Amino acid sequence: xxxxxELDAIVMRAxxxxxxxxxxxxxxxxxxxMMSIGGKRLRPRLCLTAFNLFSDDISSxxxxxxxxxxxFHNFTLLHDDxxxxxxxxRGQLTVCRKWNDNVAILSGDVMCILxxxxxxxxxxxxxxxxxxxxxxxxxxVCEGQQYDMEFETQPTVTSREYIExxxxxxxxxxxxxxxxxxxxxxxPDAQTEALYDFGWQIGLAFQICDxxxxxxxxxxxxxxxxxxxxxxxxxxxxxxxxxxxASGADRVRLETVMALPSDRAAEKISAxxxxxxxxxxxxxxxxxxxxxxxxxxxxxxxKGFSSAQIARLREFxxxxxxxxx
Amino acid sequence: xxxxxELDAIVMRAxxxxxxxxxxxxxxxxxxxMMSIGGKRLRPRLCLTAFNLFSDDISSxxxxxxxxxxxFHNFTLLHDDxxxxxxxxRGQLTVCRKWNDNVAILSGDVMCILxxxxxxxxxxxxxxxxxxxxxxxxxxVCEGQQYDMEFETQPTVTSREYIExxxxxxxxxxxxxxxxxxxxxxxPDAQTEALYDFGWQIGLAFQICDxxxxxxxxxxxxxxxxxxxxxxxxxxxxxxxxxxxASGADRVRLETVMALPSDRAAEKISAxxxxxxxxxxxxxxxxxxxxxxxxxxxxxxxKGFSSAQIARLREFxxxxxxxxx
Numbered sequence: 001x002x003x004x005x006e007l008d009a010i011v012m013r014a015x016x017x018x019x020x021x022x023x024x025x026x027x028x029x030x031x032x033x034m035m036s037i038g039g040k041r042l043r044p045r046l047c048l049t050a051f052n053l054f055s056d057d058i059s060s061x062x063x064x065x066x067x068x069x070x071x072f073h074n075f076t077l078l079h080d081d082x083x084x085x086x087x088x089x090r091g092q093l094t095v096c097r098k099w100n101d102n103v104a105i106l107s108g109d110v111m112c113i114l115x116x117x118x119x120x121x122x123x124x125x126x127x128x129x130x131x132x133x134x135x136x137x138x139x140x141v142c143e144g145q146q147y148d149m150e151f152e153t154q155p156t157v158t159s160r161e162y163i164e165x166x167x168x169x170x171x172x173x174x175x176x177x178x179x180x181x182x183x184x185x186x187x188p189d190a191q192t193e194a195l196y197d198f199g200w201q202i203g204l205a206f207q208i209c210d211x212x213x214x215x216x217x218x219x220x221x222x223x224x225x226x227x228x229x230x231x232x233x234x235x236x237x238x239x240x241x242x243x244x245x246a247s248g249a250d251r252v253r254l255e256t257v258m259a260l261p262s263d264r265a266a267e268k269i270s271a272x273x274x275x276x277x278x279x280x281x282x283x284x285x286x287x288x289x290x291x292x293x294x295x296x297x298x299x300x301x302x303k304g305f306s307s308a309q310i311a312r313l314r315e316f317x318x319x320x321x322x323x324x325x
Numbered sequence: 326x327x328x329x330x331e332l333d334a335i336v337m338r339a340x341x342x343x344x345x346x347x348x349x350x351x352x353x354x355x356x357x358x359m360m361s362i363g364g365k366r367l368r369p370r371l372c373l374t375a376f377n378l379f380s381d382d383i384s385s386x387x388x389x390x391x392x393x394x395x396x397f398h399n400f401t402l403l404h405d406d407x408x409x410x411x412x413x414x415r416g417q418l419t420v421c422r423k424w425n426d427n428v429a430i431l432s433g434d435v436m437c438i439l440x441x442x443x444x445x446x447x448x449x450x451x452x453x454x455x456x457x458x459x460x461x462x463x464x465x466v467c468e469g470q471q472y473d474m475e476f477e478t479q480p481t482v483t484s485r486e487y488i489e490x491x492x493x494x495x496x497x498x499x500x501x502x503x504x505x506x507x508x509x510x511x512x513p514d515a516q517t518e519a520l521y522d523f524g525w526q527i528g529l530a531f532q533i534c535d536x537x538x539x540x541x542x543x544x545x546x547x548x549x550x551x552x553x554x555x556x557x558x559x560x561x562x563x564x565x566x567x568x569x570x571a572s573g574a575d576r577v578r579l580e581t582v583m584a585l586p587s588d589r590a591a592e593k594i595s596a597x598x599x600x601x602x603x604x605x606x607x608x609x610x611x612x613x614x615x616x617x618x619x620x621x622x623x624x625x626x627x628k629g630f631s632s633a634q635i636a637r638l639r640e641f642x643x644x645x646x647x648x649x650x
Contacts, residue, residue: 027471079434083427102408102474105430106467109404110436113463120456127452131445138438142431146352149427 001052001312004319011044015065015070020114030095030107033112034074037092042206042320043069043177049316050181050195053309064121065130069177071118072134075111076105076141081147091223112138122184129183137176144169151235160316162240163204171203194303201296205289209321211236211284215273221324227269231262237288238281245279293321299300326377326637329644336369340395345439348516355432356439359399359553362417367531367645368394368502374641375506377518387509389446390455392503396443397459400436401466403429408474416548437463447509454508462501468493476560487565488529496528519589519628526621527642530614534646536561537610540598544648552594556587562613563606570604618646 020032044066046145080086081094084102088094096104122130147165151157157165178199182192213222214229215238218324229236245255257275260268276282296317299312345357345370350630376387405411406419407429421429447455473492476482482490503524507517538547539554539569540563554561571579580599585593601607621642625635 014402024468024471024475026475027468076434079430099428105404105407106474108434109401109437109469110464112434113467116441116460117464118458120453124453127456128445128449131456131596133439135438135441135445136540139435139442142435142438143352144351146349146431149431150349150351154342266536 001308002056002058004049004312004315006057007048007052008041008045010058010063011041011048011066013039014067015041015044018067026103027110030078030099030103031111032093033098034078034111035071036157037090039070039074039090041070043073043173045315046174046177046199047181049180049312050199051185052181053312054182054185054187054191060121061123062181064118064178065184066177068115068118068134069173069180071111072115072138073173073308075108075115076145078084078108078111080145082108083145102200123186124158126183126186130180133176133179133183137172140168140172154235156243157235157240159240159244162237164167164234166204166237167200171200172188173205174206175199188304190303191305194299194305196197197299198296198313200316201292201299202320205292205293205296205317205321206284208237208289208292209323211238212282212289213324215269215276216282223325227265227272231265231271233258238276241281241284242276245281246275250275250279289321293317326633327381327383329374329637329640332373332377332383333370333389336366336373336391339392340366340369343392349395351428352432352435355403355424355428356436358423359403359420359432359436360396362415364395364399364415366395367400368498371499371502371524371641372506374637375384375503375524376510376632377506378637379510379512379516380509385446386448387506389443390505391502393440393443393459394498394505396436397440397463398498400433400440401470403433403436405470406469407433422429448511451508451511455505458504458508458585460503462497463496465493465497477561481568482560484546484565484569487560487562491529491532492525496525496531499528499531500524513629515628516630519624519630522624523621523642524618526624527645530617530621530642530646533562533614533617534648536563536589537607537614538649540594540601541607543649548650552590552597555594555597556590559581563601563610566606566609567601567604570606571600575600575604579587614646618642 015035018035020028020035024027047066047069048058048062051066052058055062077089078095081089082096084103086094087097092098094104095107119130119134120127130285144165144167147161148169151161151165175196176199179192179196182195187195211229214224214236215227217226219226228234229239233239242254252277257268257271258270262268297310297314300313305313340360342538343360345353345360347353354547372391372394373383373387376391377383380387403420405428407421412422417423419429420432426535429557444455444459445452467492469492472486473494476486476490501524504517504521507520512520522550536554539549539561540552542551544551558564567579579600582593582596586595587597598607622635622639625638630638
């Protein structure tokens with residue numbers, strides 16, 4: 001096994017040397033832009049980390065499929081930004097804002113297709129399994145996005161519905177990333193499936209962490225303004241949990257804060273933060289992240305992983321759940 | 326070989342028994358709707374026809390990949406309708422109009438992904454080749470759509486640019502359909518490639534025929550109003566050819582007709598039809614269709630096809646180029 005930092009460097013180099021731009025430039029430039037504006041590159045890093053548990057032979061057979069995951073992820077972000085009418089992403093203009101919706105639709109489409117092109121580099125004996133895993137994941141991510149959009153107009157969302165939605169929208173891709181690494185390395189079936197389950201659980205932890213940081217993160221580290229979810233009334237883990245806990249006077253207080261107009265942004269954000277603290281939601285979020293993290297590690301038990309392999313996966317997952325950005 | 330009518334019936338039955346609708350219904354119902362509103366099912370029919378040149382063993386290994394082509398085609402139509410702000414498609418409301426743009430974006434995305442799911446049914450030994458052919462086609466179709474959109478704001482389009490655009494947007498998918506049938510049947514490489522080239526050329530003939538029928542078709546057979554392309558100033562084969570031919574007084578006449586306001590629709594359509602006749606564009610379109618059809622058949626020469634195989638492909642292609650709808 002290589003040090004995690006070395007695997008990360010391989011991913012960063014591979015993404016840095018991706019070259020998409022060809023004719024027509026109007027189609028490929030937005031794609032290149034989207035891939036260049038950064039991100040944690042979490043999915044290819046997890047894929048490579050899972051692969052490296054079983055093999056040190058890091059060639060294009062694993063690097064390109066790992067990139068397929070990042071390209072697919074960026075395709076979904078590109079289309080999500082149209083649907084959410086988002087102006088910025090990672091501090092830069094979104095494609096739909098820098099160009100227009102039509103450009104974002106079509107450049108997104110070609111990204112989805114190019115993701116499949118990068119998958120093709122996997123060993124021929126694994127093509128069917130990789131294709132199946134990837135395609136099933138793709139449908140799930142769309143289903144998750146659909147539920148997320150439906151939640152916007154749904155009066156209440158239960159914890160169960162919320163976890164199901166982020167499972168589809170976020171965890172399925174992390175699960176697929178871990179599984180694909182194992183598949184391409186030719187890992188035993190039981191370990192391959194265990195890595196899928198591990199990826200799913202850390203995906204849930206990751207998303208709740210995202211929700212937490214949007215409200216309680218350190219603005220200078222987090223990279224975007226704190227309180228965005230509060231201002232747009234997004235049904236995050238925190239809000240779903242608050243509705244579950246608040247009754248009587250607390251419920252009135254919750255509804256009152258929710259009803260504050262957006263021109264009283266600072267007041268609305270701090271009132272909601274305080275309410276989350278008072279209701280124990282802030283603390284519960286930290287526990288939920290730890291719980292899903294623990295469940296992720298439990299998925300690895302009894303599957304014949306060595307202690308070095310387990311330690312490596314723990315090292316990876318800890319960077320996700322103890323992150324500040 | 327089965328009679329063509331029998332192959333068509335197999336395609337129709339397979340499409341009729343497709344079942345997509347599952348949860349969330351908001352994602353899958355628009356997809357089911359899009360697949361149900363008809364169309365010629367040309368791509369799966371061509372795929373099955375090419376397959377049947379080499380094999381009578383028609384199972385899900387060919388039927389499902391053939392359906393993947395139809396699903397992919399409908400995905401592109403779904404997104405094109407958003408980009409073109411189209412209200413109707415095949416006499417029915419478009420998905421973006423019946424639901425909304427967000428629904429059309431996301432349902433289209435899941436269709437693209439499901440196309441890959443249906444591809445997976447092909448024989449394992451062919452998966453890599455089929456995946457590569459399909460994915461290359463997918464990128465080309467997006468490139469063609471990009472050029473088509475760019476043509477809208479481009480002052481002039483040359484014949485060469487026009488043929489390149491329809492090659493990417495329309496012919497690439499027909500070429501892929503024919504090639505996939507041959508690939509899955511295990512046909513010899515030279516014949517597989519010849520079928521790709523055949524599909525490409527009939528794709529060009531098919532699109533020019535489409536342009537022709539939009540202006541000179543029989544409204545009661547064509548199924549949509551005649552003159553739609555004229556009214557929206559679409560850069561069709563006819564218009565590109567007219568600009569090439571018209572100089573002096575003809576050019577002034579062309580510009581005058583083009584400048585007629587859309588509330589003088591009937592006048593504008595009949596003036597443009599007459600101009601196309603006077604410039605010889607109508608006649609030239611019929612010749613161009615025949616020329617591309619002849620080129621398609623030439624691509625099959627010297628590749629070891631039997632006369633029965635050639636006759637079958639000619640039977641198929643004649644229905645495309647001598648159609649009235």
